[in-house]
Amino acid sequence: MSKTYIFGHKSPDTDSITSSLVMSDLETKLGNEALACRLGGLNKETEFVLNYFDVEAPELIETIEDGKDVILVDHNSPAESVDNIENANILKVVDHHKIAFETSYPLFVRTEPVGCTETVLLKLYKENGFTPDKTIASLMLSAIISDTLLLKSPTTTEDDKKAVEELAEIAEIDYEAYGLEMLKAGTDLSSFTIPEILSLDAKQIDFKDVKSIVNQVNTASISDVMEMKGDLEVEMEKIIEDEELDLFMLLITDIVNSNSQVIALGKDASLVEKAYGVKLEDNTVLLEGVVSRKKQVVPIMTENA
Numbered sequence: 001m002s003k004t005y006i007f008g009h010k011s012p013d014t015d016s017i018t019s020s021l022v023m024s025d026l027e028t029k030l031g032n033e034a035l036a037c038r039l040g041g042l043n044k045e046t047e048f049v050l051n052y053f054d055v056e057a058p059e060l061i062e063t064i065e066d067g068k069d070v071i072l073v074d075h076n077s078p079a080e081s082v083d084n085i086e087n088a089n090i091l092k093v094v095d096h097h098k099i100a101f102e103t104s105y106p107l108f109v110r111t112e113p114v115g116c117t118e119t120v121l122l123k124l125y126k127e128n129g130f131t132p133d134k135t136i137a138s139l140m141l142s143a144i145i146s147d148t149l150l151l152k153s154p155t156t157t158e159d160d161k162k163a164v165e166e167l168a169e170i171a172e173i174d175y176e177a178y179g180l181e182m183l184k185a186g187t188d189l190s191s192f193t194i195p196e197i198l199s200l201d202a203k204q205i206d207f208k209d210v211k212s213i214v215n216q217v218n219t220a221s222i223s224d225v226m227e228m229k230g231d232l233e234v235e236m237e238k239i240i241e242d243e244e245l246d247l248f249m250l251l252i253t254d255i256v257n258s259n260s261q262v263i264a265l266g267k268d269a270s271l272v273e274k275a276y277g278v279k280l281e282d283n284t285v286l287l288e289g290v291v292s293r294k295k296q297v298v299p300i301m302t303e304n305a
Contacts, residue, residue, distance in 0.1 A: 002069055004091060007037040007061065007082065008117075009075035011202050014046045014146040014186075018139040019073035019117045020058045023094060025136050026125060027071070034071070037061045039082055043200050045186025045218075049142045052182075053135055064088045074117040076101045076109075079204050094120055097294065115160040116147035122163050137170035145179040146186070149218075149255055155292045183255050187219045194228065194235045198250070204243075205298055207305035210268045212247040213239065216293050222261045225252045226284075229263065233283065236265045247271060253291050260290045275304040 006023045008016025020036040027034035036058035042050070050057055064070060066087040076093050077100035078085050092108040093101075096117050112120050118140040125132055132140060144164050148156040151164065168175040189197055202215040219225050236248045247266040254260065263284045264272045272278070278285045290296045 002033070004032060004034045004069040004071055005037050005061070005064060005088075006034055006071040006073060007039055007058070008073050009077075009080040009203075010039045011199055012038050012040050012046070013043060013074075013201055014049055015117050015143040016074040017042065017046050017058060018049070018143040019094070019121060021055065022118060022121050022132070022136055022140055023071060023073050024058075025132075026121065026128070026130070029130050030128065035059060043186060044188050044191075045146060045182060048182055048185035049139065053138045053142075055135060055139065073121075076111070094124070096120060112159070114157045115153060115155040116144040116163075118143040118147075119157075119160050119163045122167065123159075132167070132170060134171055137167045138173065141167040141171055141173060141175060142182060145175060145182060149253075149258070149291055150176065150179045150183065152258055153292045153295075155295045183218065184220055187217075187221075187255065189217065189219070189225065194231045197228075198232065198235055198239065203293070205293075207247075207271065207298075207301045210246045210271060210301075210305050211244065212249065212266075212268075212301075213243065213245055214249045214251065214293055214297060216251040216253055216260075218253050218255050220254070220256055222252050222254050222259070222286075226261060229284070232263060233265060236263070240266050249297070251287075251290075251293060251297070255291075258289060258291050260287045261285075262287055262290075271301060271305060275300045 006020045008020050017038055024034040024036035038058040038060055063084050064082050068088050069091050070088045071092040073094050076095050090107055095111045096114050110120055144160055148160055164175055198215055200217055202213050205212055205214050240248050245266055246268040250263040252261040265283055273280055276287055
């Protein structure tokens with residue numbers, strides 16, 4: 001039996017990392033040999049989660065051998081996947097993002113418009129007659145809390161809420177107290193360099209013909225992050241030049257008050273003003289109530305591009 005490699009997107013977040021571990025567990029239960037992998041380093045939040053539950057991180061890979069079987073979780077865009085994904089044999093995709101790929105062969109695809117991949121994975125466990133164990137449930141719970149900002153994000157669905165209640169019971173966790181501790185742990189940027197901050201959760205998202213990167217960092221204090229604004233802008237300009245971008249958006253998201261300060265650079269930075277009816281002052285503006293890149297940035301920016 002050949003081994004199946006399971007991984008999430010580049011610049012992995014908690015959902016991406018835990019989904020690879022959880023999907024690997026599910027595949028093993030289904031009788032398949034699977035290896036959980038990751039395409040990048042761990043962020044502070046994910047480190048907190050894995051340490052909290054004493055779970056080893058997935059294996060780091062940079063490429064995949066031609067013809068190897070893979071399962072994609074928490075992404076389906078080739079731009080966010082392993083560099084040579086076109087040479088792999090994609091068996092399954094489990095995700096909660098818009099479809100951004102095509103293949104010349106049929107495969108299992110399960111995507112749902114929910115707040116987190118783990119919500120979909122919980123359904124797959126139940127549909128196959130399995131119940132996640134305490135550790136797996138804890139990982140799944142952590143990811144849903146992360147992606148929905150403790151169920152406060154507009155991406156949160158009733159399915160996510162039900163999943164959190166069910167998983168918290170299995171994990172025997174007060175999810176609100178644990179969730180706030182976890183989210184705050186993920187906001188500590190003190191040990192990161194400026195380039196690392198700008199790659200922590202960076203996604204290339206083109207708004208029609210506007211080639212863009214949208215990076216999001218969570219914080220309990222926007223003002224603390226804004227003290228680094230000058231250094232952040234210098235590095236953002238370098239990335240714009242190196243990647244030939246039209247726009248670099250940095251979302252500094254306040255997990256307590258549910259707002260985001262955006263720093264926008266590039267020749268199409270004015271798209272932010274058009275999309276949100278705001279005025280950038282010194283390349284920045286506060287977007288009140290904006291916390292979700294997927295639901296409150298991508299569609300609005302694309303519509304106005």
